[in-house]
Amino acid sequence: MSKQVDLALACDLNDRTRALHDGTVKPEGIDLTFLPLQIEETFWRMLKHQEFDAAEMSMSSYMITCDRNDPELIAIPVFPSRFFRHSCIFVNADAGIDKPEDLAGRKVGVPEYQMTAALWCRGALQHEYGVAPEEMEWYHGGEEDAGREEKLELDLPDSIHLEYIPSERTLSGMLADGDLDALITARTPSSFETDSVERLFENYREVEMDYYRNTGHFPIMHTVVLRQDVYDERPWVAQELYKCFNEAKRICLEELHDTGELQRALPWLIDEVERTRDLMGWDFWPYGIDDNRETLEFMTQMAHEQGLTDRRLSVEEIFAPTTFDEYKV
Known part of the structure; x- marks a missing residue:
């Protein structure tokens, strides 16, 4: 049996990531250690010291690193946090x-x-x-x-x-x-x-x-990044994590509409889900570049307009090339 790749992922534990945390979804070839840390701690430790192999990351802070190439990180197009602000x-x-x-x-x-x-x-x-x-x-x-x-x-x-x-x-x-x-x-x-x-x-x-x-924008707050050296050594890890984050999210979206038993402590959860899908579609939390291109391009525009980046980044340069052929849920 071939040896598994050890990989430490620091990420918020929520309904979109729970299946990765509890092992319902397991990445092929990876022995994943899921560290459910608070996002502020995760961002600080990854940006300052690159302590983890992979981590949830502020999208705006990540765009700054892309503009400067410091620290050297590469993202996969999953967005575990989105929020109208x-x-x-x-x-x-x-x-x-x-x-x-x-x-x-x-x-x-x-x-x-x-x-x-x-x-x-x-x-x-x-x-x-x-x-x-x-x-x-x-x-x-x-x-x-x-x-x-x-x-x-x-x-x-x-x-x-x-x-x-x-x-x-x-x-x-x-x-x-x-x-x-x-x-x-x-x-x-x-x-x-x-x-x-x-x-x-x-x-x-x-x-x-x-x-x-x-x-058409459902604002993206966070993405997931790999250290560049981790990606350079094993590019396939990015695609495998991408697939697993998608599967974990699919499980979440299916559970939300379970009418046998409410999956969240909200009395009118089903009505809320149905109203949201009427407006935004079944997969109202899309991952991938194609399904988020306009929102991502607007983010690179805003980062440049607001002085966070010296130039306007392209969408392609901020994500791992091995994830361009998108895994669909």
């Missing part, structure tokens, strides 16, 4: 911000300028409402705990105003106090529980559904 723009209730256009000239906080949630929010503000990143002042730092830093050092154009908040302050507290007018963040700030903070889009579900109808 209109719900993630919070404003101070007394700042007089009633519509997106009111953010022009305002102080906007963000845990990291490079985070993918912020990439998509800035893209929506610019392309849907005409408010470009250059028209806002950006402040970054810890949301609930002081001292958060960017995972990768940024070299933004002079037109982008970005500075750290005071080391002892937090973004959530500054928003509540009125020292920030708005906050873009992937995690709901604790200050949202007070009367001082509200969402910019209170009817965010309707706004996000309209956004999908108008653009």
Whole structure:
């Protein structure tokens, strides 16, 4: 019997990846160690130290590495995290911000300028409402705990105003106090529980559904990357992982519509699934390049527009060539 390739994968454990974690789906020729770490830890350790053979990765941070070729990583076209982010723009209730256009000239906080949630929010503000990143002042730092830093050092154009908040302050507290007018963040700030903070889009579900109808974008947050040396030594590993992530997701999507027993603790889960499929189709969480090309091209456009990359990347250069012939679910 031929020896299995040992491979450590750091990835969030959710319904799209559970079958990989529990061994229901096993990659051929690979002895997979699935490390279910928090994504912030995974991103930091992979970008700073390349500790894992493969890892879930912030899509925007990964595009920065492609632009710089540092660190040397290569992605497979699976997207374990996707999220409509209109719900993630919070404003101070007394700042007089009633519509997106009111953010022009305002102080906007963000845990990291490079985070993918912020990439998509800035893209929506610019392309849907005409408010470009250059028209806002950006402040970054810890949301609930002081001292958060960017995972990768940024070299933004002079037109982008970005500075750290005071080391002892937090973004959530500054928003509540009125020292920030708005906050873009992937995690709901604790200050949202007070009367001082509200969402910019209170009817965010309707706004996000309209956004999908108008653009076709279901925003991609994360991809999965291999260290370049792992891929160079065994290119077939990328395709095998790609196939397995697809199979794990297929199992998830089938289970969601199991009417024998609810697979999630949501009373009207079946109605939600059916409504989503009416709008987005059976596979509303597509992997692969072809089924996501327009969204991926928009992401490379936004990364360049927002100063994260010096040039606009091509879709082909950011994914492993061995995954171009896509495995369909």
